[in-house]
Amino acid sequence: MVTRYHNFIIAFLLFVWVMYYGNPTSRKVRLDDGKGINGGERQDRGSSKFPSSLIGGEDEGGIKSVGWRGGGGSVGAGNKESEENRLGRLEEIGMGRGESAPGDASPYEEKVLKEEKEKQRLREEKEAEDKRIKKEKEEQERKAKEEQERKENEEDEDAEKNWNGEDDTEVEMIEEEDINHEDTNNNEVEEVKGGYKFLALRSLCETTTFQPGLYLQCHSWCGPNSTSICGGLNNARNRIQTCLRLALDLGSGIILPTVQSHRNTENFVDYGNTTDNTLCPDVYWDIEYLLQEMSSACPELEVRQCGDVSGIDEDRIIRMEKRKHGDASHHIGTFKAIVNEHLESLSLSSISAYNPVAVGFGDTIYAYNYTYDSE
Known part of the structure; x- marks a missing residue:
């Protein structure tokens, strides 16, 4: 139921x-x-x-x-x-977890992605090419430097061999001429061997192109005409030495300056008939020996003594800007570049033995850096 x-x-x-x-x-x-x-x-x-x-x-x-x-x-x-x-x-x-399902990207997004990949590929290729070019350049510079050093070493070896050959030849000739005068022969041998001291100087002069009619007049802004050198004897001697080095860099002759003989009016050197207290440098140093050795090592260098500017028009005696204490010292090529630039700005007529020019250069001290040039 x-x-x-x-x-x-x-x-x-x-x-x-x-x-x-x-x-x-x-x-x-x-x-x-x-x-x-x-x-x-x-x-x-x-x-x-x-x-x-x-x-x-x-x-x-x-x-x-x-x-x-x-x-x-x-x-x-x-x-x-x-x-x-x-x-x-x-x-x-799929997409809920941040994963891209197939076919999710739009055509525009695919294009952008493809462009980014292409840019990345081109950037990587450019970086690789730059590295390759840089490496090749460094390799070329290294080879050029090695080649230059090799040539310099060969030149030094050839020059040394030539000196050795000349030395041996002259010694043999001296011994054959007069074997009974040993003292004379020994002196001659010493003079020949003394040439080794000027090997670097001779090499420098041989590579210098000299300009006839161009002279360098060094001074330290002393004396009545501000064309003399002054200071202690060693400083004054160093100025003459530096002036010679600057003249070789410029490719000019040199005017040896006068020397200011005192530091005050109550303490001066009375020499001859001087009235302005300036003396020729041969009063203190053996200038004759200097000229003899320089003519042997550097025959193209013309030297005027005691501030001699005869035959040079007054308007062709150029005063360079004063070198102040603390200014950078010169080294190979820098002095020549400054002087040439200054002469070009003056628009002078051609410089020659018939139209000479004197360049006045005054400095305090340390005008040339020998250490920088390994001299």
Whole structure:
């Protein structure tokens, strides 16, 4: 006999059957062994009697479940939700985690990416080419330097061999001419060997191009005409030596300056008939010996003595700018460059033995840096 109790049981079983077979989400959870979309353990918010699939809400993976609170359209709503869940899962697997799915980039993005790769490739090729060119340049400079050093060494060896040959020849000639005068022969041998002292000077003179009619007049702004040198004897001697070196750098002759003979009016040297307290340098130094040795080592160098500017027009006696104490010292090529630039600015007529020019150069001290040029 069917009672209301039986009807209630049948309705309840029918409700459970619809719940179980009508909701795809419930089957999905069972097929995944109780795990959520993300693979993690599922944590239902409802009780065992009323799971979350019945009351609605979101599981751990963020997938929204639709409850069975509606009427007869519940199964259709569940199918629609299942489709959305599958799309959401694809999004989570792919782009949702920051990964690009195939075909996601637009044509413009692909073009930009391709251009960036091309720029990077060109940049790397340019860097590699620059490194190669730099390396080749360094290698060429190194080879050129080695070749220059080799040539210089060969020239020095040839010059030394020539001197050795001349020395041996002259010694033999002296011994053959008069074997009985040993002292004379010994003196001659010493003079020949003395030539070794001027080997570097002779080499410098041979490589210097001299300008006929051009003279260098060195001084230290002393004396009545400010064309004398002064100071202690050693300083004055060093100025003459430096003047010779500057003349060789310029390729000019030299006018040996006069020497100021005192430092004050109560302490001066009275020599001959001088009235302006200036003396020729041969009063203090052996200028004759200097001229003799210089003519042997550097025959093209013209030397005037005691401030002699005869035959040089006054307007062709040029005064260079005063070199101040502390200014940089000159070395090979710098003095010549400054003087040539100054002469070009004056637009002088051609310089020759018939139209001489004197360049006055005054300095305090240390006008040439011998150490810098390894001299």
